[in-house]
Amino acid sequence: MKDNNFREGDARSNVFATDVMLNPAPIDRIPDGPTTPQVAYQMVKDETFPQTQPRLNLATFVTTYMDEYATRLMNEAINVNYIDETEYPRVALMAQKCVNIIANLWNTPEASRWKTGAVGIGSSEACMLGGVAAWLRWKNRRKAQNKPYDKPNFVITSAFQVVWEKFSQLWQIEMRTVPLTKEHPTLDPAEAMKLCDENTICIVPITGVTWTGMNDDVETLDKMVTDYNKRTGNELCIHVDAASGGFIMPFLSPNVKWDFRLNNVLSISTSGHKFGLVYPGLGWVIWRDKKYLPSDMSFSVNYLGADITQVGLNFSRPAAQILGQYYQFIRLGFQGYKTIQQNCMDITKYLHDEIGKMPQFQNYSNNVVNPLFIWMLKPEYDKVSNWTLYDLQYKLQQNGWMVPAYTLPMNMENTVVMRIVCRQGFSRDMADMLLNDIKMAVQELDKLEYPTQLRIGVNKNEHPKPKFNHGGTHHCCNDKNQKCCNNQTNK
Numbered sequence: 001m002k003d004n005n006f007r008e009g010d011a012r013s014n015v016f017a018t019d020v021m022l023n024p025a026p027i028d029r030i031p032d033g034p035t036t037p038q039v040a041y042q043m044v045k046d047e048t049f050p051q052t053q054p055r056l057n058l059a060t061f062v063t064t065y066m067d068e069y070a071t072r073l074m075n076e077a078i079n080v081n082y083i084d085e086t087e088y089p090r091v092a093l094m095a096q097k098c099v100n101i102i103a104n105l106w107n108t109p110e111a112s113r114w115k116t117g118a119v120g121i122g123s124s125e126a127c128m129l130g131g132v133a134a135w136l137r138w139k140n141r142r143k144a145q146n147k148p149y150d151k152p153n154f155v156i157t158s159a160f161q162v163v164w165e166k167f168s169q170l171w172q173i174e175m176r177t178v179p180l181t182k183e184h185p186t187l188d189p190a191e192a193m194k195l196c197d198e199n200t201i202c203i204v205p206i207t208g209v210t211w212t213g214m215n216d217d218v219e220t221l222d223k224m225v226t227d228y229n230k231r232t233g234n235e236l237c238i239h240v241d242a243a244s245g246g247f248i249m250p251f252l253s254p255n256v257k258w259d260f261r262l263n264n265v266l267s268i269s270t271s272g273h274k275f276g277l278v279y280p281g282l283g284w285v286i287w288r289d290k291k292y293l294p295s296d297m298s299f300s301v302n303y304l305g306a307d308i309t310q311v312g313l314n315f316s317r318p319a320a321q322i323l324g325q326y327y328q329f330i331r332l333g334f335q336g337y338k339t340i341q342q343n344c345m346d347i348t349k350y351l352h353d354e355i356g357k358m359p360q361f362q363n364y365s366n367n368v369v370n371p372l373f374i375w376m377l378k379p380e381y382d383k384v385s386n387w388t389l390y391d392l393q394y395k396l397q398q399n400g401w402m403v404p405a406y407t408l409p410m411n412m413e414n415t416v417v418m419r420i421v422c423r424q425g426f427s428r429d430m431a432d433m434l435l436n437d438i439k440m441a442v443q444e445l446d447k448l449e450y451p452t453q454l455r456i457g458v459n460k461n462e463h464p465k466p467k468f469n470h471g472g473t474h475h476c477c478n479d480k481n482q483k484c485c486n487n488q489t490n491k
């Protein structure tokens with residue numbers, strides 16, 4: 001056979017000896033004809049080749065390690081569409097069992113056999129569902145009282161995750177933000193209450209704040225909401241965004257009240273794919289009781305004897321994550337989750353201590369309450385240094401680590417911080433390798449005789465285009481009286 005035939009690519013061709021490998025990958029048009037699976041695989045695989053290894057990505061909260069059995073189980077279910085409940089009723093039932101397990105981890109008071117909750121693609125969908133339910137409950141109440149219902153609002157800190165800005169924009173619900181300050185590095189409950197009125201559909205505290213790793217004080221907020229409702233006759237309620245905290249608090253801080261033990265908490269959302277320990281995308285939302293899930297956004301079906309609530313923004317969605325979640329519950333049990341989360345916390349505290357000891361750095365908080373923390377340059381060092389945390393981020397990237405540097409939300413927008421999220425799959429040995437790389441990078445940066453471009457920019461309050469996605473854009477403050485948080489990062 002002539003060489004040319006091999007070069008077109010057939011089962012006997014060496015992948016890198018084919019013509020396809022001499023051509024650029026398609027960008028605009030579908031190629032005229034097929035190529036072999038080996039060549040197509042190599043091209044697609046190679047396109048992702050230069051990226052960070054997911055387990056070295058310390059920017060993400062999302063699971064990057066599951067064991068082989070979990071991975072096998074999920075791969076085997078890759079062709080199952082969750083929405084086909086008639087065909088796959090066992091998957092629907094499994095999701096409902098996960099809802100029950102999570103509701104009980106969060107101390108639901110709901111007495112019925114099957115608890116009220118729903119599966120989402122991530123916390124974003126789960127937050128939206130919690131928010132929409134709060135809005136519809138408020139709207140139905142206002143309608144029944146013959147009161148206007150065209151100006152709903154909700155209250156959250158300026159350290160909101162971008163999903164809440166999307167919620168505000170998509171449903172046209174005003175977002176009122178309580179700024180973080182040095183004195184109040186988490187939601188100031190008294191300030192939050194000042195922003196509430198009869199049009200407030202809910203307050204949204206966060207456990208595991210994306211920007212800082214800290215927890216809003218839901219218990220104090222709950223007390224204030226009870227007083228407020230008594231005083232005003234309103235029915236203000238709380239939705240907890242527990243994207244990260246939902247799978248940390250029950251295991252590591254069981255005595256802290258942040259969940260359905262607090263009477264005004266009517267719904268909670270979390271990410272199964274963060275500390276729920278499942279590959280993306282999986283989220284969960286649970287309501288305190290069926291009566292808090294408006295009937296106009298849900299319907300119930302009975303599969304295999306289980307009363308299953310159906311509510312969601314998506315229709316088709318992968319079933320594999322549900323199998324992965326149920327597997328983790330069975331495989332790990334309460335003690336298994338607890339030890340994994342505790343290991344993550346221990347490694348986080350170790351890194352927090354070691355970074356805090358370095359002369360250039362200072363931690364944002366002395367406490368580590370979730371397996372993540374942020375730190376900054378010491379103010380006196382920041383004034384004289386020729387480099388910034390952005391430079392350190394790029395240096396670490398050369399060794400494969402992704403450790404994000406970004407600015408804090410409004411009122412603290414000139415503070416550049418760096419964050420590490422420790423997840424399952426990040427060992428003490430890896431932490432030591434990272435520390436060593438940080439020390440080496442800092443040593444080199446400290447030798448610089450002239451400021452870097454990034455340092456020159458930061459001194460003029462010009463920060464690189466944000467890379468890391470936590471908060472919203474400058475549209476975030478719908479309240480025109482508030483200072484616009486236009487530096488917030490947006491992907």
Ligand SMILES: Cc1ncc(COP(=O)(O)O)c(C=O)c1O
Nearest residue numbers: 122123124161163210241243271
């Ligand atoms: C507090 C908070 N809420 C919501 C989200 C959105 O979560 P997801 O990526 O699961 O949609 C995140 C993601 O980091 C988060 O940290």
